[in-house]
Amino acid sequence: MGRLHLLSSLMTPGHFRTAWRLPHADPTAYLDIDHFQRLARIADEVGLDAVFLGDGPALRGEIATAPGTGIDPLVLLGNLAAITERVGVLVTSSTTYNSPYNLARRFQALDIVTNGRAAVNIVTTHAPAAAANFGLVQHPPKEERYRRAHEFLDVVTRLWDGWEPGAVVADKDTGVYADVTRIHPVDHHGEFFSVAGPLPVPAGPQGRPVVVQAGGSEGGLRLAGDFADAVFTVAQTKAKAVAFRDDIRSRAAAAGRRPDDVKISLGVVVLVAATEQEALRRADELYATLPIDSLTASLAVALGLPDGAYAPDHVVRLEDVPDAPPGELRSAGFQVSTRALLAEGPQTLRELVHRGAGGSGHRLLVGSAEQVADDLEDWFRAGAADGFTVMPADTSVDFEAFARLVVPILVERGLFEPALVGSTLRERLGLHSVERAPGDASVRSLA
């Protein structure tokens, strides 16, 4: 049996965004590089595969009640990779609000300076506030965003493949530095982009940085089947997770890839303590920080319940929720995930908010270290995922608690192997190295 991978989110104050209100919390930790460096060193020490940050390029209205979007994740994770040796970095970037040349170049650079620890989490950005920061009156519709993302990743991967190994000759006698017949432009002309290429320098240790994709809509799944090395997903029930993984694997096969070339990383919010009792007590403290009325109201809208006022204790049944997800209010993955939860039985809106970790939508796992390890093992053995993206409930506590209490148990059970210095992230995730574009006659070279 394979081993599971472990990515850990650094989102601060935590996936309970209101965790900054707890007595021990530093409310501006999300702006403090020392805080993030401390966590990154812990991740490196216990051998986590990667640390991760989500992102969207805009300030959101929730800033009145909680820190949301933070420091630019490329800059922040680049800093953290520089002070660590093993742990990979997974940086969220938008294909909607970047250019493929710049993005390809930055991640290639990150791969070079980290000795093969770079990964990009591709998103198409669904925050309408972002559009207004980039000259758009309206946020592009989802279908268009994914059409752009497809073309974007096609260009980016071809840019990464542009230099053949051995293109740098560096012959001091003749003065030939590079063999330009082994450096290939992209010469792309498509619906969204025209990109000549090539990149200014050859590829880093991974050839292509690891590509993660996170969208659960049809467009996102197709993108994942074609391009992703790993798919980050959400599931509230084991059956839904297993079905999702089977689906992605068959899409990869349909796209001419090996199913094992696409890893599923399942999001799970973890609140862990030395004892179950302590974990439950901390969960209650966290629930108390939530603005439950406004979260209840936005959940009711997101689920497509009829207009009206809903108390937190309003009971929702599966049949109350319309079949079709209501458009673009929320991501498709979260919608399907919540429906799966309701299929197990009715829930109050309050329970749904709690089980969705205070609005993150991911499954909340509360317990002792043993219990958390048991749960992850159980889901992994059931084929629900190839590994987990662990999102701490209160990052200032749960990141370290997971690393120091849960990871050793998973190692002892043979389920997790700590990362080693010198292995690339691609190797650690069990991904095949990517063959570069061959220098065949069909590919124009610079010469």
Add this chain to the structure above:
Amino acid sequence: MPTLHLVASLMTPGHFRSAWRLPGADPEANLDVGYYVRLARLADEVGLDAIFLGDGPALGADVATTPSGGIDPLVLLGHLLAVTQRVGGVVTSSTTYNSPYNLARRFQSLDIVTKGRAAVNVVTTFSPAAAANFGLAEPPDKETRYRRAHEFLDVVTRLWDGWEPDAVVADKATGQYADTARIHRTDHAGEFFSVAGPLPVPAGPQGRPVVVQAGGSEGGLALGAQHADVVFTVAQTRGRAVAFRDDIRARAVAAGRDPDQVKVSLGVVVLVGETEQDARQRADELSASLPVDDLAHGVLAALGLAGRDLDEPIRIDELPEVPVGETGSVGFQLSTRALLAERPLSARELVRRTAGGPAGGHRLVVGSPAQVADDLEAWFRAGAADGFTVMFADTTVDFERFARLVVPVLVERGLFRPAEVGVTLRERLGLPSRSAQPDRSAGAAAVTQAVSA
């Protein structure tokens, strides 16, 4: 007497681009992060103000003979600042091929994670190869590029100023995190950009990261006078450098600024020997590695004298009125003209005098540590510059020699003060702090809670 600033270029193999051919050189040092980390730690140790990388987002046409284009400088310098404590980082970014929101956010972030050591060197990028990487058949003309750069920097600085210093309330009892009345949108709608703002997080220690500007054309000078904290320039003669500094200071005054708020950083290529003789010998070795004829032909073409004999001295009165502007850098051309005004030089001599650089290039100083220090001191005392952007003939050798042998001489003479931990780059350069001020002007509407999530 104030002290001078020292910014050091990491360009590898060096400003003699063929330095990779020397016997001791690692030809792939330009791709080796361990090599850069060693240089950055050395810069940190001796207290240089900043390390610097130029950039253009394209592969250069001369890759057949030299490393041409490097690792993305934001990623590389971000890495180097993470493993150092004092030294600043000057990262070159193009206003032509970036969006202001992303750029403002990245440099604000760099300022936060480096505790106030971030600087952006703003360029407008005239390479046609870069244009083709961003969907353009040809680069925009210079006038358009600078109009865009002006609007770009206007938006970027307003984004940096968006959060008032006390906007984060973080009241645990009431649950109020930020006072949205103290977070200001940009709401910019201009010729090139529409940007709502604000940035997702408040400013870092410098308020605004340091802005460096490098263009010597009329558009570049206007941009520098209005927006730049530091102007990076080229001069082959002291007279030209003094005149340039006087000009930029006068322009700053005309733009309503204190002239001391704009520092001039003069580019100089140094080749340091243990002794003068050692330096001369290394200069000969480096010159021998250059494709001098090709470079000399390039110099003649840039001066509008294509086809001329490479060894025939050029007199200033022979120079045609060069169509300065679209094809090359104006600053380099003016610099070369000033050199020829002093005495005639052949194209081959020009290449040697200027470290094999483009169309004249930066001034090359060859000598012992004391001689290099003497030269910098003389130019500084003459009012030629507020400090220097030191570039290296052969970076793998000269970076360390400059740091270990020249910097201590400048320190001993009271001309340079090593950087200290906890002091921002802005403070070290003698620049006023630019923390966000409450902006009550028209268009600075408060963010409302109605901004949808």
